[in-house]
Amino acid sequence: MSLKTPPGMAVSPAAVEAPETGFVFAAAAFAALGGLLFGYDTGVISGALIFIRAQFGLSTFQQELAVSVVLIGAAVGALSGGRLADVFGRRFMLLITALIFVMGALVCAAAPSLNILVIGRLIVGLGIGFSTSTVPIYISEVSPPQTRGWQVSLFQLAITIGILAAYVVDYVFSGSSGWRWMLGLAFVPGAILGLGMIRMPESPRWLAKHGHPDLARHVLARIRGTESIESEWLEIQKTLAEAEERGRFSDLFSPSIRMALVIGIGLAIFQQVTGINTVIYYAPLIVQSAGISTASGAILATAGIGLVNVIMTIVAMWLIDHVGRRPLLLIGIAGMILSLGVLGLVFRMPTGGALAWLAVITLMVYVASFAISLGPMFWLLIAEIYPLRVRGIAEGSAAGVNWAFNFLVSITFLTLVEVLGPSLTFWVYALLAIVSWLFSYYLVPETKGRTLEEIEHSFRRRHAA
Numbered sequence: 001m002s003l004k005t006p007p008g009m010a011v012s013p014a015a016v017e018a019p020e021t022g023f024v025f026a027a028a029a030f031a032a033l034g035g036l037l038f039g040y041d042t043g044v045i046s047g048a049l050i051f052i053r054a055q056f057g058l059s060t061f062q063q064e065l066a067v068s069v070v071l072i073g074a075a076v077g078a079l080s081g082g083r084l085a086d087v088f089g090r091r092f093m094l095l096i097t098a099l100i101f102v103m104g105a106l107v108c109a110a111a112p113s114l115n116i117l118v119i120g121r122l123i124v125g126l127g128i129g130f131s132t133s134t135v136p137i138y139i140s141e142v143s144p145p146q147t148r149g150w151q152v153s154l155f156q157l158a159i160t161i162g163i164l165a166a167y168v169v170d171y172v173f174s175g176s177s178g179w180r181w182m183l184g185l186a187f188v189p190g191a192i193l194g195l196g197m198i199r200m201p202e203s204p205r206w207l208a209k210h211g212h213p214d215l216a217r218h219v220l221a222r223i224r225g226t227e228s229i230e231s232e233w234l235e236i237q238k239t240l241a242e243a244e245e246r247g248r249f250s251d252l253f254s255p256s257i258r259m260a261l262v263i264g265i266g267l268a269i270f271q272q273v274t275g276i277n278t279v280i281y282y283a284p285l286i287v288q289s290a291g292i293s294t295a296s297g298a299i300l301a302t303a304g305i306g307l308v309n310v311i312m313t314i315v316a317m318w319l320i321d322h323v324g325r326r327p328l329l330l331i332g333i334a335g336m337i338l339s340l341g342v343l344g345l346v347f348r349m350p351t352g353g354a355l356a357w358l359a360v361i362t363l364m365v366y367v368a369s370f371a372i373s374l375g376p377m378f379w380l381l382i383a384e385i386y387p388l389r390v391r392g393i394a395e396g397s398a399a400g401v402n403w404a405f406n407f408l409v410s411i412t413f414l415t416l417v418e419v420l421g422p423s424l425t426f427w428v429y430a431l432l433a434i435v436s437w438l439f440s441y442y443l444v445p446e447t448k449g450r451t452l453e454e455i456e457h458s459f460r461r462r463h464a465a
Helices: 013-017 022-056 060-088 090-110 114-142 145-174 179-184 187-198 204-209 213-224 230-242 249-253 255-273 276-290 295-320 325-346 354-371 374-384 388-420 422-443 452-463
Strands: none
Touching (some): 022 060, 022 090, 022 114, 022 179, 022 187, 022 295, 060 388, 114 145, 145 295, 204 230, 204 388, 249 255, 249 388, 255 276, 255 374, 255 452, 295 325
8 A cells, every 4th residue: 555645535626615714723723722731731740740749658559540540531521522512512512621621720739638639630631531522523624624634733733732831830840849830720721722712613514414504604604714615515515415414323333434433443542552641641750760860850851852742743734734644644653663662672771871861862753753643643533534423423432442541551551660661661562553553554544635525425435335
């Protein structure tokens, strides 16, 4: 299978005609704040954990619990959020998400004990789950096809910016052991998300699906900045006419959707089992074990890794609508395989000195490779490949599986390191990355330059019974 765009996947007239407007950028940017909160709340614990562990005297399991409980809430939020977004609307769910993020930040900041902290992290996780099951869909449904790739990838960029911001905040407050400030500052972007989404419109595709064609057409013309929307509007109407009024969970297993489900679930699993969130959650501890002993030094090195993540995500956004999804996915996973192999070798040698910085550099290469592949491609593809009638359910299911495996990997990482050692642990992740490359090579399609309706028709034609 070639890395090039498969034949017969030319850009459609709707893709050519759909203009870009500042309104679309604003809607995408405000929605992407859900990704920033996702990144901040998952990344901030890596630095805060050093001080929480000391204050509450946490065991290895309690540390894993403090990190991983957020993922339980995220899995629940993702699995339910897709259905709720289908019923109540994408915009409404983003407003609810903002409120949950604000509540979770305040509970975490005020936590007098580990138990209350766990409750606060669980609330935050629910907000993250709602965010991951709603934001990519909302952006994909308001964006024009020719720039949908980078605009949906704003979500992944916002995640990386949130992670970097978390690392910087961790470093700023590391001198005063201010973990409460680290966790509580998530209040700010949560409030901005809520205020911003008040002024944003509902997705025109959701409005059309729920019996509001006049309003849907008005919103589409508004976000495109032109009344010349006939081609795109006709495609939306045609797709709705071919679909059932409301999708059911059982529809995910129908022949025309089954392969898209396999691709989404597979990417959800491989994004996690290749180890990325062990770096996000435990990077300062990994760096310390490599030989950088001080908390502030480990957090500063981790901030460098976060900066690489942001920069390479921007590179991916620039390439994604030009090079395509598949080439970036395959090249990036190959880089992850090589860097995980090298990282395993580094941890078989005596730690400290130059080897400590070699470990940091290797982690940077690994994160850079992830940032152009499994990082943005998973969220983009699950927002593109599912039919409108089940898009919320399917995307939420894929996101829920993603969070479940995120939980599995993060809750077992420290234990795996204790049992296998860091070297073998990273080699296990490398082996799983090889499997993910083969999966992507043989199953993942190219979707560059195609409307959501064209992608839906393609899956229906290829995989219908």
